[in-house]
Amino acid sequence: MKARRAEQEVVRGIARVDRRTKDLARRVRPGEIAIINHRDIDRVAAESLVAAGVAAVVNAAPSISGRYPNSGPLRLVEAGIPLVDDVGRSVMDLLSDGDTVDIVGGAIVLDGEVIAKGEMPSCEELADRMEVARLGIADELREFARNTLEYVEREAPLTFEALDVPELSTEIRGRHALIVVRGHDYRHDLAALRPYIKEYRPVLIAVDGGADALLEVGLQPDIIIGDFDSASDRAVHCGADLVHHVHPDGRAPGRENLLAFGLPYQEFVAEGMSEDVAMLLAYEAGATLIVAVGTHVTMVEFLDKGRKGMASTFLTRLRLGPVLVDAKGVSRLYEGRSRRSDVLLLVGSAFLAMVILATRSNSWSVFIDGFRLWFDNLRDAIHGWF
16 A cells, blocks of 8 residues: 655555565565565566566665666566665574565565665666676686686586486477476567467476476476475475486475475486476487577576586587577477468468359359250250160
């Protein structure tokens, strides 16, 4: 609820408090206030809060630290959602889930008492901060490249080793595979790929929250892979094959999540990000083409995800080669492509129109009458012979 007090905009709502933005975005309701501790809010997190319909966002940490030009804060403010920035970590302890709070300017008010203060940057101020971060990104780029090369040097010998593919009820060999990550532009890409999905019926492989992305658009995932920290209960119980990503050194984050669900699952041991491992699973299982939706490809996207390098993604793409294509490339191919069914429908419609026009024309009536007269004469002649 919004009102005016002392010529300042007041936002009142129920506070939802969570240190993990993606967890909060799944449970916050429209009109509630998101209380987060998210340094450098990324674009995907911001879009999830916008989609949830929050009334405001209070961030305990700096929303733009200047490390790199993250666009999340600007997305929030452009969507008309007030952002109270860098109010301090104490707000996470001072507020409890379900408290009713007021935001007056940059002040957070609980039971009439100001418990924290921050600034409320405008779109122009956020754009200026992003530009400053963009100008100073050289140091971050050097560190990013160094981490990537160090990992490549360490892991390159393992790049083309065979992997043990778990037994799945879903048949992948000889089919296309669509890998869905709830990343940048995934909604737009899925919408654009509708004709492709309808024609080729690829195996739908969701990476964690990608399962919910598919369900949102009416598609059923065949396989869900990852550490299951962001897939909803509905997604996990949709009937898909569940595959837990386990690292070669034995690390298995999220195993407790799967055990809590109490459902049967398989393990796939491979190094890298879960989206890379999903591609490796499809490739090793015999997919003829792998189409990626919402995956991370740029440095900013990796920094948004908190990654210091992109070595696993680089090595995965090196292994897959031409089998892997980006969803945007496939959707562009389908923009001007006519499907066989469309062509047949067009030809059939044209033929039907010709028949209707012909039956209603005088020349066609004369032709029919002439044919009927010839047939009657032939019949009379045959009767005369016998």
